[in-house]
Amino acid sequence: MSSPSTTTEAPPASRHTARLGTVLVVIVTAYLMVGVDSTVVNVALPDIQQDLGFSRTGLSWVLNAYTLAFGGLLLLGGRVGDIVGRRRTLTVGALLFAGSSLLGGLATDSGWLLAARAAQGVGAALIAPSTLALITTNFPDGPRRHHALGVYTSMAGIGASIGLVLGGMLTSWASWRWSLLINVPIGIGVALALPRLVTETPRHAGHFDAAGALTGTAGMTSLVYAFIRVSTQGWSDTLALLAFTTAAALLAGFTFVESRAVQPIMPLRLFSDRNRAGGYAGVLLLPASMFGAFYFLTLISQRVLEFSPLRAGFAFLPMTVVLFTTVRLVPRLLPRLGAKPLILTGMTLLVGASVWLWRLRPDDGYATGLLGPLLLVGMGVGLSLMPLNATILARVQPHEAGAASGLLQTLQWLGGTLGLSVLVTVFGTATRHASGTPAAILTEGSARAFGVGALIALTALLVTSFVIRGNRPENSAA
Known part of the structure; x- marks a missing residue:
């Protein structure tokens, strides 16, 4: 014993x-x-x-x-x-x-x-x-x-x-x-x-911002619906245009309500910090360029490369492995380098991935056409997303942590949804009168969408480069 x-x-x-x-x-x-x-x-x-x-x-x-x-x-x-x-x-x-x-x-x-x-x-x-x-x-x-x-x-x-x-x-x-x-x-x-x-x-005791919740939720829902409607019906669709108009009115009303609310659902002062505002722009634009790539690469792997659904899913594993490996290293690099160099490096890789996919051709195989961009996406997202999150949350007061993180998640998922809808619209416009084999039409239309995705990624790179200052999170949090 x-x-x-x-x-x-x-x-x-x-x-x-x-x-x-x-x-x-x-x-x-x-x-x-x-x-x-x-x-x-x-x-x-x-x-x-x-x-x-x-x-x-x-x-x-x-x-x-x-x-x-x-x-x-x-x-x-x-x-x-x-x-x-x-x-x-x-x-x-x-x-x-x-x-x-x-x-x-x-x-x-x-x-x-x-x-x-x-x-x-x-x-x-x-x-x-x-x-x-x-x-x-x-x-x-x-x-x-x-x-x-x-x-x-x-x-x-x-x-x-x-x-x-x-x-x-x-x-x-x-x-x-x-x-x-x-x-x-x-x-x-x-x-x-x-x-x-x-x-x-x-x-945190206080009254619930019912007016802000109603106008903000309805405005964002209307905006998401408008883009989704455009992706299937086109930009001239009456219902889509009405939804855009409604979204603009509701979101303008939301901004007015939040500027006067005692306890707003989204404190506008969250945008008063320059680094945080740049971080919010980054988490909106980054998925806007990447979600569309995910969608079209799934279609290409099954309809052009003729992968089964299971094999198509496994085709994304190299990206997952690189992403997971990268984010394991980022916490060690962040205190030494600061957030901005990591964000800019990651977004540069994402621009490169989108440009590579923009040049995709029907006779490209998985190894020659898809694998390289997927690896760049994994490394780019891994390097940029966590430093963006850290930048946004660095100086948030505890009682506003939920609002700050809610806005972060809103912009991330809204960016992905709106970006996908825009890229699908580009795809539809490019293929509406196209001729050729189904594989060639799909690849050509997807390449056009990847080109627009590259412009979105480049916009994210430029915005974060000019807006976010080079302070490290530890220093900025002081």
Whole structure:
């Protein structure tokens, strides 16, 4: 029998580090679930169409219903976390996400599935800003927070890629329904773990900015819908133009309301810091150029290279490996180099990837046409996204952490959605009167879209270069 002297208790620092590690696992698992769900149904769309009788146009709403609810309600989700507590908000969001995933997996008609996907978007809007805010408030500024943000960023970056692989596996081996049902045990597990492992943040008493929540959410939803409508109906569509006009009026009203609100849902003073404003511009423009590339490369891999859904998903793994490796190094580089050099290097690589894809031809294979750009995307996103997050959150007051992170997530997902819609519109315009083989038309139209993506990435590079100052996060946070 061991003597009492042989049993030693872990030092307090070790226990604290272990606790923070467990907290990080729970938080990033919740966010990974959201990221995976943005693409997990993509490769399952043909099976969903066959089972539930979607039309070609209606099928796109399986993706759009989720994106509209998610992007439109993110600011509201961030403010709810500030008022009622971020852990509580994340718990409710995880349970709603799990419940709506169960309903979606059991859907017997198209309306049922679309309602479930919209409910998933609401759950995701509660989850996303709460996860980032909990990292900000649970991890002290410095190396530990940078490490946590690095892991979090890797989950945000690889979630979409994992979704493609996972969706291909579940659809091929079981059924498209499992691409939704897999969220059920994960969401319940996160909801059960949160009260046991994560400390609740203080609740900030005050009135709820109902006018700001209404105008901001309605304005962003109208804007997202307008771009999605344009991607299928064209720029002359009356309903799309009406949605753009409505969005402009609502967002102008939102700005007016927020400038006068005592406790605004989105404090406009968040933009008063030059570095933070540049960071927000970066997280809007970066996914705007990359989400479209993801979409078109998925089509090219299956329709031009004739990959199966599962093989198409695995084709993105090199990008995932490079991204994950890069973000593991960024927390070590950030204190030495500062955020700006890493951001500019990463965005330069993203411009290079888009230009490379712009020159894509129908006879290019995976190794010669797709692999190189995917590697550049993985490294570019890995170098730029986490420093952008750190720049935005560097000097945020604790009581505004939810609003700041909610705005960050809103711009990131809204940028991706709007960017994809713009690139799809470019693709449609380029191929409307094109002649040739389907593979040649798809490749040519995609190349045109990649060219516009390169311009968006270049804009991101120029904006962050001129707006963000070269201060390191530690210094800027002082």
